[in-house]
Amino acid sequence: MRGVRDGDAADAGRLLLAATPLGDPGDASTRLVAALGTADVIAAEDTRRVRRLASALGVTIQGRVVSHYDAVEAARAPVLLDAVRDGQTVLVVTDAGMPAVSDPGFRLVSACVAAGLPVSCLPGPSAVTTALVLSGLPCERFCFDGFAPRRDGERRRWLAGLVAEPRAVVFFESPRRLAATLAVAVEVLGAERPAAVCRELTKTYEQVLRGPLGELAGWAADTEVRGEITVVLAGQVGPVPGAASMDELVARVRQRVADGERLKDAVSAVAADTEFPKRELYAAAVAAPAASPHD
Known part of the structure; x- marks a missing residue:
């Protein structure tokens, strides 16, 4: 120290x-x-x-x-x-x-x-804490992710990492990219994920829009957004809709191995399909009991 x-x-x-x-x-x-x-x-x-x-x-x-x-x-x-x-x-x-x-x-x-x-x-x-308290979302625990990635692929991977995030997430975005980012967020996180878009905080034209991502994405697509933007996403509460369990993912890996793939290749393929961390899936597949002849 x-x-x-x-x-x-x-x-x-x-x-x-x-x-x-x-x-x-x-x-x-x-x-x-x-x-x-x-x-x-x-x-x-x-x-x-x-x-x-x-x-x-x-x-x-x-x-x-x-x-x-x-x-x-x-x-x-x-x-x-x-x-x-x-x-x-x-x-x-x-x-x-x-x-x-x-x-x-x-x-x-x-x-x-x-x-x-x-x-x-x-x-x-601080725009981070100001947006948090204005969002109306639970914010006892939160994380700050800086500016959203600019490239589509990086942005999708970043949002995929937030699918199961239980904390509120705060990030900055350019007004020119806000519509695109919210549209991808709807695809990855779902149209019903609660969120807030905070614009021009503490300034004359301060604006805070609250609602599900689908509504906010629609607003951004139809509006010439200006000013400095801070976005707050609600944390995921309960199971992730449509998410596969670890047992299901390991079963998919086993099936691919049974069909002739190497374990590492099978893990990489399943992880890529589900956006699940490859290292965690590999560890679970290795630790899982061997399949019985009747599996």
Whole structure:
């Protein structure tokens, strides 16, 4: 376990991650307001947006503002680390929400941790938790999957992995791809799976649509969707409709082996047909009792 001892960072500054408002500047914390005005360096995903935020909050930025978006994050890290080592406070902000959550920040945090430099966080707005509580879906347990995959095959495999997921699932999606993603979700998860589409959270035109996936997919197909999108899928409750049991899958593997296929090939074929994890199916097939002559 790696940590920072008091003596290690006595002469060092700190890396400060700060959540920024999703839309309404009034959601900014008092600590964020203070940090914008006092940080030595502000590493911002969009330098224009952080200056507009500071202006809306009545803050005069005193420190140096540098860009810190995906394409330059790795190159910026050594310079920002040196600033922390030199005793400066480096404030990291993204366009909205928390840095490092599907936004730049992770590489810099990892580098600071590896170097034994102090890292702190100013909590605040999050599209993930905001969408969860607005969805009206059970959310005592949930998982966050970042942005949905862009390619159709990857998207289908990702959704197949959520068929039996008991937790609520939150993910981001581009408004241009929302209709396609929801259409595939209907195919893979079923038209009745409850879900919510949250658009432009905390902004003037905030919109939350709740209902079964089939209805939401129909809405997205007939609408010119705009703005930032967060989707929440309800967790699967009870048995997965139409899902084969492990015993049934093992029986299919046995039958293919009896017909002359190698075990590994039979497992691969059945797993591909059912989207079931191949490793788990292979282990079950090996562990299953041998078939009797009357099977």
